[in-house]
Amino acid sequence: MLTEFSGLKEFKIYNSSITSWDEDAAFTQAFHPMLTTLFLIRVNMTNGELPLGLQADNLPQSLEDIEFCVTNLRSLPDDLDVKWPQYASIYLEASQFQEVPPSLVRLAPYDLSLSLNPIAAIPEELFESESVAYLSFGGTLISELPENVSNLASSMYDINLSDTNISFFWSWIDPLVITPSNAPPISAGGTPYCLDILRILEKRQTAFAISPPEHIDQSILNDASVDNWDILEKAVYCEEEDSTWYPLDFEDEYSKII
Known part of the structure; x- marks a missing residue:
């Protein structure tokens, strides 16, 4: 059925379960050359795995926005980096990833969010890839960057x-x-770091509670001196942020059953 929609530009599934989505109904360049956007919101997938219908070797070249939010997705195929678009926005938020999938690290999309996943470490390669511009790991289990x-x-x-x-x-x-x-360039609201900044600017403490060992080069962001306050305020945003980049509250209101 999906292969009949050759003019499809946007595709969204909301508040549903995908029990089967096979290769014969996959999104491909041949059948969906105009597809730009793919949203799966509040969706469960069999075994928490990506359906075959989203793993075609010839995905639409126009696909530039892939956003999953509140799903049971917990893994990605090892060859995803040769199938999904690199210069795209990819949000896999509020799901069940316990680590950043290696194929996603190799893909290194331009705009990547893994917010609200139980991830405790971020691979250093994501910060070194010249294809990555935006990263979001808000609400994860990380306590330090690599x-x-x-x-x-x-x-x-x-x-x-x-x-x-x-x-x-x-x-x-x-x-x-x-x-x-x-x-x-850095958002860190609701973190121990920003709590320290607040106390430092209020003159309730004179140093950050935790810093790297002294024998290691110190970041500008670990300097609590008065002369550095302007840099701290310009570099780190400490106000509350939305939990996900996908506008989930708006979606729930817009798509609710009346």
Whole structure:
């Protein structure tokens, strides 16, 4: 049936369960050359695995926005990086990933969100890939960024770490901090780090509670001196953020059964 919709541009499934979506109904360049957007919102998939219908070797070349939010998805195929688009927005939010899938690391999409997944570590490669500009790991289990990022990608523009247990930063983050920007490049509302900033700016404490060992180069973001307050305020956004980049509250209101 899906193969008959050659003019399909946007596709969304909301509040449903996918029990079967086989290869013969897959999205492909041949049958869906105009497809740009794929949304799966509040969707369960068999065994928490990506349906075959979303794993075609020849996905539509126009597909540039893939957003899953509130799903039971817990794994991705090992060859996803050669099937899904790289220069795309890919949100896999509020799902059941316990780690960043290796194929997603290799894919390194331009715009990636894994917010609200039980992920405790972020691979350093995501910060080094020159194809990545936006990363969101808000509401995950991370307590620190990877230590050994050799060279932060010049393409990196925005990192969301809101509602995590982040309490300090490594010095490799500094190029992002000192690059002129219209908005803070790091969001960290609801973290121990931002709680420290609040107390420092209110003169209730004079240093961050946790910092890397002294023998390691210190980040600008670990400097609590008065002379550095302006940088801290411009670099890190400490207000509350939406839990997901997908507008879930709006979707629930818009799509509710009346």
